[in-house]
Amino acid sequence: MDEFKVKSLDLQFYNYLCEKIGTDELVRLRRKYYQLWDFLLTNKDVVVVNSGSKSEGLDLEGSDIDVMFLRKDITVYENEAQYRNKKPNVFIMITQDIKPGFTMLKLSKSSFIFRREIYNCSDIWEQDILLSNVKVKQLLRTKHAGYDLVHGPCITDNENNRDYAFCLRCPSWIRQARKLRGKSRVWPSPSVIANIEKYGTLFVPIGCKTSVTEEFEWRISFSVAEKLLIYSFRHTQMLCYALLKIMLKEIIETYTYSKGILCSYFLKTVVFWVSEEYRGDEWQPHMILTCFMACLARLVYCVDHSYLPHYFIPEINLLEDKLISNNATELTHLLNKFYRIGPQFLTYSKTLSNFAQHHISSFNIINNFNTLYHINRKYAMEISKMCYCQRCSNIKISKISKLSTKRRNPLNLNVCIFRICQFAGISNEINGKNLSLNKVFYEIHKQRLPYIILGLNADAASGWLYLATYLFSLNQFSVSLRIIDYALSKCTPDKLYCCNDDLHYEQLYDTEQQALKYGCLDISSIFRRHVITAILFWKDSILPIKRIYELKNRYDFTNSSLPPVVYAHYLRFLCFYRLYDGDNCRKCLHDIQLTIENGYFVCAHQKVDSYTCLAAAHLKIGDKNAAMKCLDVVDRLNVSTSFCVY
Structure with missing residues (x-):
């Protein structure tokens, strides 16, 4: 096979992996x-x-997430000489007669x-x-209720969904x-090395199994x-790492x-x-198969010789006592077989089984855009719910606002951040406060308005x-x-409703497609131009409706997700009602009815x-007859309601 065909195959495989595992942009987003x-x-x-794996940017079958809790009030130093200022909870490493990698x-x-809890763990x-790793895990x-299983240095739940670990740091x-x-x-690179050494090292609670201590x-x-x-990996490096994980989980295991x-x-x-041994220019998309086979060759060599040095502490042989059974011999034969076959053996896996049927000549920006769009929607909702469920303190919300106003946001999850700001702005109840007092009025403005603007x-x-x-709740009706x-x-027909529509690349203007292609436009700009989301309220959100006795007795309203146009006309109705404008009130009721009947930005499950x-x-x-007709429609839809009326 000539060099041109080899490069062509490599690029096809690279593009295939980008669609299966994720593009560089998607990995960074995760x-x-x-x-x-x-x-x-x-x-x-x-x-x-x-x-x-998930925090590294991979979302493969079996990928996990481990959560480490680093205590700020405990510090570890390598020796007494490094510790000068007298302060509490300082521990010193003892490595004499201890196996490398432990202390x-x-x-x-x-x-x-x-603190007493630290005393109880010693x-x-x-x-x-000394600090006891057993007592720390206890x-x-x-x-953490429900996390009863001990798994190495971690505790985990019965479903093994997530591991929690206590850790300490030496600076x-x-x-x-x-x-x-x-x-x-x-x-x-030198900058990466500098960041690593500046951070220091961590310590997790587990000892060497053969040690008396x-x-x-x-x-x-x-x-x-x-x-x-x-x-710091190039994307080709990341894909090679993912391929090895797929090989392990879906073939070897x-x-x-x-x-x-x-x-x-x-x-x-x-x-x-x-x-470390490869040159940077060798980790290129047109060399991905060569790079992967180099990684596989190194793994085969390590297993053959039962020796794989730890990257940071080379005195540790990670394969020590791992390859002493007959099964290890079979594993060696299997890996050597894969190396002889070449990359084709990867089609034995579930994830990559259909590569032969895919002929991808170029990167598919359309699929990449659609994936990023859905991931942003998912992450925005998950982060927003997490913030709300945790009842974010003002400190936490201020951290979000600082992120969103930075010119170079280090996280750049703007869709998530702006969504959080929306909920932060409406999450605190302000009813019952005397808004006629200027001091109270401006205090509310200072606390809530900046987040809603973001x-x-x-x-x-x-x-x-x-x-x-928000302004309605402050009596600013006009x-x-x-x-x-x-x-x-x-709310024009060309907009996409996040509740039931998928935003597709082809629906963007030509200039936007080109801007996305060349990185001049990000996904948050697309949301701001094209996407409309449902109006979400939770129990203690600012919802401009007083509890209505008839509805309260008939339905259990806890949460709500309202269609935006329906809610807009309803809010207009409330404003006109407070301004004593009966004609416009009736017009708004008619607009709500038409919006629901025409299904304009209304999902089927939102009709109730x-x-x-x-x-x-x-x-x-006071129109009880019209209200009862609406409630009869609700009964016919036979769907339990979840709208919280205040």
């Missing part, structure tokens, strides 16, 4: 999602660090234990106060770890360093005799070593309706009406809430 989780859940006591943590001679060993279990690069500087190499030993963890290395010998961490280490960027119209709702009219002008909303409006003006 990472940023978990970075945002870390950012939001971190508080004054604990830093949250997500690790695992005991003793209380510094110049320090003291400040014990005395040969006149030193403490973590008491704080310096320890001597036991090899020096990453001083050697001429392309990867990792197992209960008091902690494993040295390089989770953050490894994540920084993976974040299906053979009974080879199951449980290798793990994803070994594969990650292999890619690290190969990346939320205008989340989509084309719904953000404006949240703003109109201003609210003008904003509602502007929001309705955005829509008719209930219309019934509430009729009851407000």
